[in-house]
Amino acid sequence: MLNLVLFGAPGSGKGTQSEKLIEEYGLHHISTGEVLRKHIKEGTELGKTADSFISKGQLIPDELMIDILRHELAGKINDSKGVIFDGFPRTIPQAEALDEMLRGMGHELHGVIGLEVPEEELVERMLQRGKQTGRADDNIETINNRLKVYHDQTEPLKEHYKGKGKYMHINGHGEIDKIFSDISDQIKARTGIGRRNK
Ligand code: AP5
Ligand code: MG
Numbered sequence: 069m070l071n072l073v074l075f076g077a078p079g080s081g082k083g084t085q086s087e088k089l090i091e092e093y094g095l096h097h098i099s100t101g102e103v104l105r106k107h108i109k110e111g112t113e114l115g116k117t118a119d120s121f122i123s124k125g126q127l128i129p130d131e132l133m134i135d136i137l138r139h140e141l142a143g144k145i146n147d148s149k150g151v152i153f154d155g156f157p158r159t160i161p162q163a164e165a166l167d168e169m170l171r172g173m174g175h176e177l178h179g180v181i182g183l184e185v186p187e188e189e190l191v192e193r194m195l196q197r198g199k200q201t202g203r204a205d206d207n208i209e210t211i212n213n214r215l216k217v218y219h220d221q222t223e224p225l226k227e228h229y230k231g232k233g234k235y236m237h238i239n240g241h242g243e244i245d246k247i248f249s250d251i252s253d254q255i256k257a258r259t260g261i262g263r264r265n266k
Contacts, residue, residue: 125213
């Protein structure tokens with residue numbers, strides 16, 4: 069069992085590295101952003117609420133977000149694999165809720181992978197993706213808000229997890245495969261768990 073948080077600013081590569089982690093470690097993936105975008109696409113009530121926050125680059129309120137996570141987690145945590153939490157937690161109350169949920173299920177969080185990328189590179193990546201895929205929050209105004217919200221509300225989690233000895237600093241700027249190899253090395257060093265395709 070390996071439960072990991074993929075942590076980092078918007079555009080830092082959480083989704084990209086999650087895909088590789090799923091493949092190499094056989095983990096379940098929970099991306100709260102993807103869950104919300106699916107609801108928006110399907111036009112559900114939750115999707116309408118989520119859209120009003122996402123389009124402004126603001127966070128969905130904690131209480132709602134924690135309920136969504138609890139729902140997503142049910143059924144994924146009770147086999148021998150583990151879960152990658154991509155984009156959750158983003159606030160201290162979310163981090164505390166995650167700890168409590170895992171503990172209540174007899175599990176724990178093994179580490180927080182923190183992808184560190186210079187801000188100009190983040191903006192460039194998101195603008196590029198906006199052009200290629202049309203993702204609605206990848207426009208300069210919303211990107212700037214997302215980055216501000218990240219610094220104000222999410223970045224303090226770094227110290228929170230450093231204090232618990234769980235934070236793994238990763239240079240997220242450069243070749244995707246090199247970044248993944250650095251992540252794997254840190255997972256191995258901390259947990260003894262290696263990639264299954266190696
Ligand atoms: P979410 O979907 O989580 O978006 P985000 O955090 O803004 O991050 P992104 O998905 O944009 O980037 P990423 O880090 O996954 O990077 P990626 O691999 O895609 O959240 C969206 C919104 O939902 C939030 O703003 C909020 O409103 C709401 N929300 C979600 N979770 C919430 C929560 N817990 N609480 C409250 N609200 C929540 O890479 C980015 C681009 O760069 C891609 O095009 C990729 O191909 C490219 N790339 C990746 N790695 C590299 C590399 N090494 N070199 C060059 N290019 C690269
Ligand atoms: Mg993502």
